[in-house]
């Protein structure tokens with residue numbers, strides 16, 4: 001029986017052959033399985049693809065374990081330092097190196113020819129008492145995910161970061177740049193400013209498949225069991241908190257999709273057409289991305305970047321002592337309990353209450369463990 005493969009299949013196949021990393025090959029194979037029609041004529045093909053996928057996944061797993069053993073990261077990823085790592089991602093000549101030089105002590109070459117920077121270059125940005133690591137990622141072009149330009153390796157450097165700054169050149173087609181970057185990052189499984197689907201799948205050694213919230217799964221229990229079976233997950237505890245589609249379940253299982261916060265930095269803002277570009281960007285991408293310009297006035301560019309990371313600084317103190325000099329840096333929305341955890345694992349158990357200076361209604365207010373802290377709060381933990 002003929003397979004009658006659709007054009008998307010051949011596209012995915014091309015991506016598979018162009019793939020340079022294991023992660024990309026996994027993504028492409030997942031895509032092949034997704035788009036291949038499911039009927040008698042494709043049974044064999046699907047079986048081969050699934051076997052290939054399983055092999056690639058175990059290879060990746062092995063590699064990860066080896067890597068953990070050596071304590072290093074993937075070759076193109078930069079070791080994280082400071083409170084957060086921000087990848088500067090953009091087209092050639094968009095001003096990434098320029099930005100890195102302006103904001104940190106790093107000295108990458110700034111030049112008006114493309115692909116000057118061929119490896120990720122890190123630099124530390126000091127904002128008040130927080131250090132944020134910036135990493136200039138080699139330039140992305142349309143087709144990077146398929147091997148054009150410097151290939152997909154730069155994209156994998158972006159994957160590892162906590163946040164992504166899309167560096168957009170105001171002197172060129174701004175909308176096109178953003179769209180290309182979003183597409184290329186998307187093609188290697190990096191989703192920007194999207195929430196991961198509200199489903200957790202905890203593998204376990206025995207007990208079969210148990211599902212909470214199965215009514216919110218597209219295709220119901222049979223579908224989720226089929227997917228888990230395909231992935232060779234015989235035992236798992238699944239919690240679904242909102243409606244999820246088949247694709248989302250596959251994504252969560254595949255681990256090849258990552259969700260990253262992202263914002264736009266508009267460079268070359270001193271040029272006459274720049275304000276016009278900013279307006280354009282705001283109308284098209286303003287709801288998806290916060291946009292800052294290199295001339296940012298409200299407290300400066302460093303402050304804008306810090307604010308886009310959605311972090312808070314918390315200073316712990318002991319009774320009768322002053323607050324710590326260096327802050328704990330935590331995600332916005334963190335509670336007193338999370339501070340206790342960050343201070344010491346054991347503290348969490350013995351922890352009774354805290355006093356807060358800063359966001360409290362009055363200085364030293366006693367607050368419960370669920371209290372949500374704000375940037376620059378001082379916290380005194382009582383065990």
Ligand SMILES: Nc1nc2c(ncn2[C@@H]2O[C@H](COP(=O)(O)OP(=O)(O)O)[C@@H](O)[C@H]2O)c(=O)[nH]1
Pocket residue numbers: 090091092093094095096097098099109110111112113114115116117139267268269270271294
């Ligand atoms: N006028 C102006 N030129 C800039 C700005 N940022 C970068 N450039 C110039 O644009 C060119 C490319 O910058 P570079 O940082 O090397 O780009 P990269 O390839 O993204 O690292 C260089 O000639 C820079 O001097 C800016 O904000 N204003």
Ligand SMILES: [Mg+2]
Pocket residue numbers: 096097098108109110116117136
């Ligand atoms: Mg550069």
